[in-house]
Every structure is written in C-alpha cells, then in structure tokens.
Amino acid sequence: MNNIVVVFGGVSCEHDISIITGIQVVNNLVGYNIYPIYISKSGIWYYSDKYRTVEDVITLKASECFISSDGYLVVKSVLGRYKKLVHIDGVFVALHGLNGEDGALAGLCNISGINCFNPQILPSALLLDKVEFKNYLSGLNLVRLVKYVGVSVDQSFDEVRCIIDKKKLAYPLIVKPANLGSSIGIQIVKTLDDLNDKLTCAFKFDKKVIIEELVSNISEYNIAILKDKNDLIISSVEEPRAGSEILSYNDKYLNGEKVEGMQSLARIFPADISDELKKEIEDSAAKVYKQMNLSGVVRFDFIYQKDTNVLYLNEINTIPGSYANYLFDNLTFEELLNKMIKNTYFEKNKEKELIRYFESSVLKNADLSIKK
Amino acid sequence: MVDILNVILLIYSLIVIIYCFTYLLQLNRYEIVLGSKSITKKFFIDIVILVVLEMFSMFLCLCFIEVGWRISITLAVSKFIYFIFMVKKVHNKNRLHMTKRVLRIAVVNLLLVFPLIVMLIKYEKILLYLSVLTSLIVYSISFLISLVIEYIIQAMYIYAAKKKLNKYTNIIKIGITGSCGKTSTKVFLNSILNDYYIVKATPKSYNTTMGLVKFILQEDLSQVEVLIFEMGAVRLGDIKKLCKLVNPDIGLITNIGSQHLETFKTRSNVVRGKLELFDYLRDNNKVLFTQINLLELCCRYNIENDIKYVKDDRNYSNNVYTIYKYCKNVSDKHLVILDYKCDKNGSKIQYCESDTNTVGYLSTMLLGEHNIFNISLAVACSLYLGINNYSIAKSVAKLCALDNRLQIKHNELGATIIFDAYNSNEISFAEMLKVSQMFTGFYKILITPGVVELANVQFDVNSDLAKKATNVFDEIWIINKVNKYAILNGIESSEKNVVVKIFDSLSQEVFDRVNCLGENNLIVFENDLPDNYI
Numbered sequence: 069m070n071n072i073v074v075v076f077g078g079v080s081c082e083h084d085i086s087i088i089t090g091i092q093v094v095n096n097l098v099g100y101n102i103y104p105i106y107i108s109k110s111g112i113w114y115y116s117d118k119y120r121t122v123e124d125v126i127t128l129k130a131s132e133c134f135i136s137s138d139g140y141l142v143v144k145s146v147l148g149r150y151k152k153l154v155h156i157d158g159v160f161v162a163l164h165g166l167n168g169e170d171g172a173l174a175g176l177c178n179i180s181g182i183n184c185f186n187p188q189i190l191p192s193a194l195l196l197d198k199v200e201f202k203n204y205l206s207g208l209n210l211v212r213l214v215k216y217v218g219v220s221v222d223q224s225f226d227e228v229r230c231i232i233d234k235k236k237l238a239y240p241l242i243v244k245p246a247n248l249g250s251s252i253g254i255q256i257v258k259t260l261d262d263l264n265d266k267l268t269c270a271f272k273f274d275k276k277v278i279i280e281e282l283v284s285n286i287s288e289y290n291i292a293i294l295k296d297k298n299d300l301i302i303s304s305v306e307e308p309r310a311g312s313e314i315l316s317y318n319d320k321y322l323n324g325e326k327v328e329g330m331q332s333l334a335r336i337f338p339a340d341i342s343d344e345l346k347k348e349i350e351d352s353a354a355k356v357y358k359q360m361n362l363s364g365v366v367r368f369d370f371i372y373q374k375d376t377n378v379l380y381l382n383e384i385n386t387i388p389g390s391y392a393n394y395l396f397d398n399l400t401f402e403e404l405l406n407k408m409i410k411n412t413y414f415e416k417n418k419e420k421e422l423i424r425y426f427e428s429s430v431l432k433n434a435d436l437s438i439k440k
Numbered sequence: 441m442v443d444i445l446n447v448i449l450l451i452y453s454l455i456v457i458i459y460c461f462t463y464l465l466q467l468n469r470y471e472i473v474l475g476s477k478s479i480t481k482k483f484f485i486d487i488v489i490l491v492v493l494e495m496f497s498m499f500l501c502l503c504f505i506e507v508g509w510r511i512s513i514t515l516a517v518s519k520f521i522y523f524i525f526m527v528k529k530v531h532n533k534n535r536l537h538m539t540k541r542v543l544r545i546a547v548v549n550l551l552l553v554f555p556l557i558v559m560l561i562k563y564e565k566i567l568l569y570l571s572v573l574t575s576l577i578v579y580s581i582s583f584l585i586s587l588v589i590e591y592i593i594q595a596m597y598i599y600a601a602k603k604k605l606n607k608y609t610n611i612i613k614i615g616i617t618g619s620c621g622k623t624s625t626k627v628f629l630n631s632i633l634n635d636y637y638i639v640k641a642t643p644k645s646y647n648t649t650m651g652l653v654k655f656i657l658q659e660d661l662s663q664v665e666v667l668i669f670e671m672g673a674v675r676l677g678d679i680k681k682l683c684k685l686v687n688p689d690i691g692l693i694t695n696i697g698s699q700h701l702e703t704f705k706t707r708s709n710v711v712r713g714k715l716e717l718f719d720y721l722r723d724n725n726k727v728l729f730t731q732i733n734l735l736e737l738c739c740r741y742n743i744e745n746d747i748k749y750v751k752d753d754r755n756y757s758n759n760v761y762t763i764y765k766y767c768k769n770v771s772d773k774h775l776v777i778l779d780y781k782c783d784k785n786g787s788k789i790q791y792c793e794s795d796t797n798t799v800g801y802l803s804t805m806l807l808g809e810h811n812i813f814n815i816s817l818a819v820a821c822s823l824y825l826g827i828n829n830y831s832i833a834k835s836v837a838k839l840c841a842l843d844n845r846l847q848i849k850h851n852e853l854g855a856t857i858i859f860d861a862y863n864s865n866e867i868s869f870a871e872m873l874k875v876s877q878m879f880t881g882f883y884k885i886l887i888t889p890g891v892v893e894l895a896n897v898q899f900d901v902n903s904d905l906a907k908k909a910t911n912v913f914d915e916i917w918i919i920n921k922v923n924k925y926a927i928l929n930g931i932e933s934s935e936k937n938v939v940v941k942i943f944d945s946l947s948q949e950v951f952d953r954v955n956c957l958g959e960n961n962l963i964v965f966e967n968d969l970p971d972n973y974i
Contacts, residue, residue, distance in 0.1 A: 069662035157660075300634065413663040414638050 069413075070098045073159045073182075077107040077125070080165030081252050081273075086175060087125050089390050090162035094119060096393075096401035103141055105133060107163070113230070115143050115153075115217040139180045158409060160184040161387055166247050169387045170196040183416065185408040186364045194360075195384045198246045205377060211222060211352045211381040214371070216280040218246065220270045225264055232279065240282040243267060245274030245374045249385070256282060282369065285374050288382070289339055291349050292367045292392035293357045294399075296407055297414050300357060302350050303395035307339040336393070348379055357386070363415065364408050367392045454553065458546050460523045461579050463536040470541075470590070471879055475900050486526045489919050493519050494576050514857075544589060549582040561626055594650060601656040602685055608661050612637075613686055615718050616693030616822065617671040619710070620868055621814045623646065624842055625694055626670050628818035632835040635825055637665040650682055657781055666825075671717065675703045679716035691717045692817055693730035697739065700893065701864030708741040715743070719767065729774060729820045730768040733815060747771060752794075761813075763820040775820040780812050784878040787812055800829040802836045807846045807858075807875045810868065815839070833940070844968075846875060854959035856882065864891050864967035869905050877912050882962035885915040887950065889969050890923025899926045906930025915939040918967055919946050 074097070076084055076090020087106070104119040106405050116130035132144040133153075140152040161173045161180055171192030175182035186192070195201045199218030205211060217235050219228045232241075241257040244268050253273035255266040270277045290305040339346075353368040365390035371380045393401040497515040536542065556578070605611075615628070616622050623645050628643040630641045642655045647670040661667070670683045695716050704710045715738075721728045738745040750772045765774035771795070779790040788813055789802040804815060815836060822832055844862035851857060856879070860872050869891055876884055886909055890902040902923045907930040909916060916938050917928050924942065931938060943950055948970065954963050 352854050410663055411640070417638050417640070418634055 069157045069411075070101050071103060071154045071157045072097060072142075072409075073103045073105055073135070074162055075105045075107065075168075076162040077109075078163040078165065078168045079107065079109060079111045080163070080167060081104060081248055082164035083109055085389055086162055086164045086168065087122055089164070089387075091122055091125070091159050092390055092401065093121065093162050093405065097405055097425055098402050101154070102316055103156070105141075105166075106130065114267075115141065116275070132252075135176060135182070137180050139182045143361050156180075156182050157369040158185055158412065160405070160408075161186045162391075164387055164389065165249050166196070169385070170247070171247075183412050185412050187362050187366065188203075191360045191362050192386045195250075195366075195386050196247055197276070197385065198244060199276055200246075201384060202278070205356065205381070208359065210355045211309060212379060214280045214380045214382070216278055218276060218278050219267075220277075221275045225267070228267065228279075229260075229263075235282050237279065242280050242282045243270045244278050245270050246276035246278050247274050249383075265325045283371055283373050283380065287372045287374060289341070289370045289372055290367055290392075290395065291308060291353050291370070292365055292388060292395045293353055293362075294365045294396070294404065294407060295357070295363050295411055297411060300354055301396070301399070301407070303392065304338040304397055305341065305346055305349055306335055306395055307341075334368070338397075345379070352379070352381060363411065365393075365404065367395070370436045407426070442748060451582070453516065456520050456534045457523060457579065458549050459536060460520075460527045461583075462542050462545055463527055465545075465833075466542070466581070478936075486522070486948055490519060490522055490754060491576060493522070497763075524926045526823075529930035538937070541586075541590065545583065545586045548586045548589070549579060549665045552585070553578060555682045582783060586873050590806050597653050597657070598649065598685060601653040604661070605656055605686065608664070611661065612666045612690065612825070613688045614666065614668045614690045614692065615683065615688035615717060616668065616692045616694065617673065617714055618713070619697035620865055621810060622670045624811065625692060625814040625817050625843060625845050626668050628815055628836075628839055629668055629692075629821055631839060632818055632827060632832055633666055633668075633825065635831055638663055639666040639668065640664050641668035642670050646670065649678075649685065650684065652685060672773060673716075676713050678710055679713060680720070681850060683717060683720040687724075688721070689718075689726050690821060691718060691721045691726065691728040691733060692821060693728065694817060695867070697731060697865055708743065709893075711737060722766070724768050725768060727824070729763055729817060729824070730766070731761055731763050731766070731817065734766065734771065734814075745769075763816055765820070765824070775816060775823065777812075777816055780809075782807070782809055782812070782875075784875075784879070789816065791816065791819070793829075798829065800833065802833055804836050804839055805880075806839055806841055807848070808871050809874065810871045811846070822912060844965075846872065853955075853957065855954070855957040855961040855963060857954065858962070858964045861965045861968035864888075865939050866891060866901055866905065869966060870908070870963060873908055873912050876962060876964055880964045882960055883915075884913040884962045884964070885917065885957075886913040886926075886964050886966060887917040887919065887946075887954075888964075888966040889919040889946075890927055891920060891967060892969065898923070900928075902926035903930035903933070910934040910936040910938050913938060915941070917941045917943060917950070919943050919950070922969070 074090055075092050076086045076093075080086070090104065090106070094102055103115065103117065106114045106116075106119065106125050110115065113133050114123070114130035115133035116128050119125055119130075131146075134142055134150075136142050136152070138143055139156050139261075141154050141156055142150050143153045144150050159173065159177050161168060161184065163169060163173065169190035169192060171187070173191050173264050174184045174192055175187060178189070181322050193200075193206055199216075202213050202216055203218070205213060215235060215237055217231045217237065219231060223231075239257065239259055241263070243255045243257055243263075245253045253270055254272055255268045257279075267277065288308055289305050290308055291305045294301045294303075341349075349368075349370055351404065352370070356368070357366060362384070365388060367385040368381065369383040369385070371382045372378070373380070391401070391404060393399070393404050396404060399407070446620065455817070492516060500515070520605060528795050552727075557672050611663070616626050618625075626641050630639055633639045638661055640661070642652060645924075646652060647654055652669055652671075669682070669686050671679055671686075673679045691716055696711055704713060714841070715734070718728050718734060720726075735745065735747045735749060738747065744768050748770045750770060760777045760779060762773050762777070763775040764771045768771075774794055776792045776794060777789060778792055778799070781788050784807070786803065786805040786807065789804075790799065791802065802815065802819065804811070806815070819832055819836070823829075842862075844859045847859045849857050849859060858872075858876070859951050860868070864872075876886075891905065892898065894901050903926045906916070906927040910931055911934070915932065916927070918940065921944070928940070957963060
C-alpha cells in the first residue's frame, strides 16, 4: 500500500479550483509514493512526479499517461512508447464537477481493481446533480428542502410554466444548472417575464436545470463529515460570508489577491450560532451521510432563514474544495488523508464477508436448452 | 540404429524415473520420516523388489563387464515398468504438482546423471548405463542434495517473512493452536473483529511454518491492525518455531486431544507441544486464553510448571465452564459460561464477563457443543480487545458453518445431509453423534471410513466409536478397508441391529445413492481420507 495517485484538473468548469485542491493533497500526503496526474482542459492526462505547486502544473513538462484496466499507471516515454510505471494502490480524486465528482473516476477505479478514497459511483452521481439529490431526499424526510422543480432542455417553456404552477413556487426564483458547481450560471428570476431569458441562459451551461424559490435574508452554513470506521467525525460549522445576495463565483474565488480557493474566502469560523442550531445542522448532515452510505469527506451546505428560523439543506459536495480540511480543527490535512485511506481498507476488508457470487445451475440449464 | 533407440529409451527412462520418484516424494510430503501415513510403508514390498533388482543389476555390471545386452535391457526395462506400476496404484486421484521444488529436484538429478552418462559413453557401454541410470542410488543422492538446497531456500524465506513482520510494530498478533477447532475459532474471531479492526487471518487451513511464511510475504500488511495466525503442530518444536516467527501478543488454545499421536509419540508430548505457545507467552508477558485448566493438565502428565491459580471467590450460579486468561503464569477467570442449549437449529449461550460482571447472551446457527467452546474462546478474546457485547452478539448471530465441518445441505428430494468430512478424531466423531441424535424422527445413515492416524490405538478407538454409532444411526456405510474390521467389530459387539454397506472408496456410486434418498433421511458424511490412502 504505497503508490497513491492524486488526480486533479479535469474537463469541467472547476478545472482551476481542482488544481488547487489536488496540489494541496499532494503536499500533505506523507509516507507514500505519490503520483500526481493532471487532466488538462482538453482531457489529456499528464503525469509528472514534480508537481508540487500550481505554477508547476502550468509550466512543467509532463508525460502523457493513463490508468490501465489492470490498475497500472502507464506513462508515455520520450520516445513515444507507453510503459507501465507502477501498480496503483489507491487514488485520491481531486476533480470537481462533471467527469470527476460524479463518480466517473470511482467507476474507473472499481473496474481496474484500485482503491478509491472518495465516495462511490452512485452517491457521487446522485449528489452532483442538484435535481436528483433533492428528488432522492424528498421522500425520506430527513432534512428540509427549499421548494423546487427540475426541468430539462427538452421541455417547452409552457411545460415549464405548468410545472412551476403545479408546484406552487413563489417568485422570486433562482435558476441553477443542475450539474455545475461553484455558483456558475446562477440566475435570479424576479418575475415571470424574466424566466424565459434566464432559463435560456442557464441552458447554455447544462441540459438540466433546477428552479428553486429564492429564500431571502439567509445565512449559509457549511459542515463536513468524515467516516472513521464505525463512527463519523463531524467538523465545526462555518459561515462562508457572502458579498452580495448569493455567493457568486467571483465572491468564492476571486476575492482578494491570493488564489487559495475555498479556504481563503472571508468567512466566520467557527460560525456564531446557537447550540441548538449547531446540533440541528450536525444531526441533519449525519443522518444524510449514513442514509446514503457515504465515505470520505463530504461537505454539506445549509441555508438558514433568519426570520422563520428554518434550516434547509442546499447542496452536498462529495469532493469538497481542499477536502474541507479547514473545517476540521482537530485534524491536520495529513491525518485526514490517512483516515480516508485507513477507512477504505477497513470497508474493503469487511466487504470480503459479503456474499457476492452464488454457484447456480443457471448455466447448466442453458446448455441443455441449447442442445434441444 | 541401435544407438538411437538406446538414447531414446534412456531419455524416456530418465523422465519416467524422475517423475515417479518425485511424485511419490510429493505424496509423502517430502519427508523421509516413517509414520503410518508414510508412503514408503505402503509400498514397502514394492521398494524391496526394486532394491533387489537394483542390487542384482549392479552386481552383474561389476562382475561381468561384458554382460549380455539382452539381460541388461531386461533388467532396466523391468525396473521402470515396476515403477510405473507402483505409481499407477496411487495415480487415480492426483497427478504430480509441478512446483518450483519439483523442478529443482529434477535439475539436481539431471546434473548428477549427465556426467555419469558422459563418463560411461567413453567406455561405450550403452547397455550398462541404461541400468545404472535407473538406479535408486543416484536418485537418493540427488534427493539428499536437493534437501540441503530446500533447507537453505526455506531459511531465506523465513528470514524475509520475519523481517517484513517486524517492520509493522503496531499490529496485534494472535496465535491459535489446539488439536481441533483451530480453523473454526480463527474464522469466528475474524468475523467478530472485522467490524472494529482491519483484520487479516491465515487463509483456509494454512498452519505450517512455510504456509504462514507464504501468507506473510504475499499479503499487504500496511494498513492491517490485527493478524490472526493458525498454528499447527505435528511434532515437538513446531509451535516454538512458529512463535519465533510470528511473536504473537495473544494466544488461544482450543483443546488438547490426541491428534498426530504417531508423530508426537506420546500423549504427554502432545500436551507439551501445544504448551509451547503458553511457554512463549509467559516468557514474554503476553496473554493466553483457553478453557483448559493447565495446572491440572500438567500434573496429569507430570510436566513441570509454575502455574498459579488466582483464588476466585465469586459465586457463579450454574458455572458450566470457564475460559481462563493466563497472564505470565497466573490464571484468572475471564469468561464464565453460565448456561447453554443446543438443538438441531443451533445454540444459545449465556455468559458472564468476569472483569465487569456483565451478563451477555449469544445465539448462533452452528451445530454442536464444540462450536460453543470455539465461539466462547473467540468471544473471550474479542472482549479483551475491547469489542462491546452488542457487536459481538450481532457477529455471532451471523456465523455460518465452515465447509465440511458439520455443514448442513439438502439434496433435490429434501433429504438432510450433514457434511462433516473435513477431518475427524474421536472428539469430533463423538460430537457428530450427539448432533445427529438431535434429529429425532429421521432415518439416519452414517457414511464414514472411520478415524485414522491413531497409531496403535486405531482399532480400539474405531471399534468403540462404531459401537456408539449404532445407538444413533440406522445404517452405516463403511468406506475403504483401512478401518473396515474395526468398525464391523464395533457393530457386532453392539446389541442394536444396523444395516451395513461396504464400499471400496467414496465413489460416484455412493453419491448417486445418496441423491436418491428423500425427506426424513439424515445422511452424515464423516471424515474423508487423505489422498495417500487408496
């Protein structure tokens, strides 16, 4: 258990943030052989053992590479031939957004027999899509959700209006592309007249869109949870301060000169909230974490309506920026990564006890029927 | 023309001889020690004939250099035909397993033989070397040389394994030994600890030094927190060697019976052999769990010891049996079993943990009283490692029978079949009888070859077990002739009438008959003979 790959970059809108997360992970993994892989915006995989800062990723010359189906890191040599470099023991996915946070890489790991320390395919795919995860949680009554509808680009504007009316959504509304994060493409619709234009704009980013009621006068609270064998480690709650009505991409990442991602946003940490509210946030997040059988570090973003004292779950991130390490005040980044590794081994070991294969006579019968 | 024919004959005979010899050697587990399981004992007469043929041909070659080529070829051909005949007798179950060791033996043999050929070609006595090369002597020498090579290679592997294991200082190592129940206890302990620790255990029934070495070298131990080693002993010093390799922190002894009596020679040695684990743990201030009262055992066999028992004044109502914890040489009650019930659907256990005085309940699907002891031992160890009662109870409820250890299946017509063919000894045979008795209202059939490896008590033990079996079973099918007379003797001495059927081996015929039986039949397969009993 020595060779660990960290994948960052990716073909998504969050390519740049992913590089930051990835480099942080690379620099905080101690005691392992680290193989950083950078996926460029055009989808080419690059490997260089010298990736240590963000500048390195842009400037260093790297070799093309890929992961083979038998779990090897295969690298293209200077002469153009591909050669197996090492057998990979585990992968840390530091990709955000589509084709990374949606379980695509977890799937690749499953097929290649490599351990993946981030959540599995189903929860990743489900939680990345803003519509689907709310559809899933709606029936469970574990947390409160803001009223919403999900619409697709295939539906006509009239159909959309019908759906909104049936669900009795009240204006103003907020429109978000379903699969994008980091507040990209978010529009506020104040009246019905705006809706068509704003929807068209949103559909430039995604085929599916979520339309929610805009909750006013809110505070946002984030919390992260990490699984540790049979227990959950629950982080402190932070209030990521917003500059305008809602956090825009600019607010999240371009506030201030330093490019440090989520970690450097002007925020209140730990959040100044009552113990009761803190407990409600912790319990809601834990309930959802357990219900979905999640693993690794997951960040839950809540919205708190100050007038009515109602807490809503807004979003769940299966690969949070910087792995939300800044939220855990009792754990260093290194300890966090080690716990993720240990926990994956623990789960894998337990899985051996499950019966995955039955000896059945189905094939024997099949032979007979063919003969006849 | 004759030369080419001779060369072909030569190469063929070489291959056949090396194959046959190595095959027999492999069956005998590469040992030259004689025991009742030994192949050499079985083929004694055959080997004598071969040696005589060998001696005669050597004599002829030495005295009459110009020996007639017909006689020479006849001798050579007769020798390796006899060899093939010998090997065919065992060959129906197995082939030679082509391992690296076999290749090494073959290479050493060839290296020894070719100089001989070259030397003899010079004298143009092609007929002569046909005879010489089939020599037992050449092969024996090459085998002894390979023995030395094997020993060195094994020592290298053991060193590598020890080095690897010493690298990981945080792993808790548990060693399990005993006459029977080791694998079961290991599997149970693994299941219980799996919910709290990253546990790995030696697979299947690997319990020899080289088996453990293979396991240590092959497994990825970097994230492991607990390792469970099954330790088997065949003679004195085995467990000591394993302890030196593994350095266990916790030990478990399931029970001490009379298995492997012919290699241990006396019952007292069997006890001493298993106690080597206790000795190691005591000398290193580690902990041992067992239900055996070691002080009593040592007294019974006159083994010197300095074991002390802590006086325990606590009053346990219904104290059925106890699992003791030995720390250094002081024993203390650790887990007290207050009550248990067994029936054909499983068992229920009520226990009390001595340290905290808490009472716990366990329920399991496993059959047989011996499984209760095995489970209790695993539970005692788990409690010591900090697992809570609730989690233990949950894990115990999920335990399934191991392959062929009182494993229940059904055939297509609904007959109940208990597979208990893995291994047998008097203890587990008696246990099987008790369990079978629980199936009231069934027509019971016992299919068994009896119990083996009991040296000079084999006849009496089998006879006695057979007599006891007549009180439980309606039919007894005897497999193989090794214990036939002993079992028939036991049946005759009993007052009950049972139907007896005799089979040469556990052939397809037996299984076909079993598959025709319907509901209300209980069929028990007890013990399966190792491959060298044919």
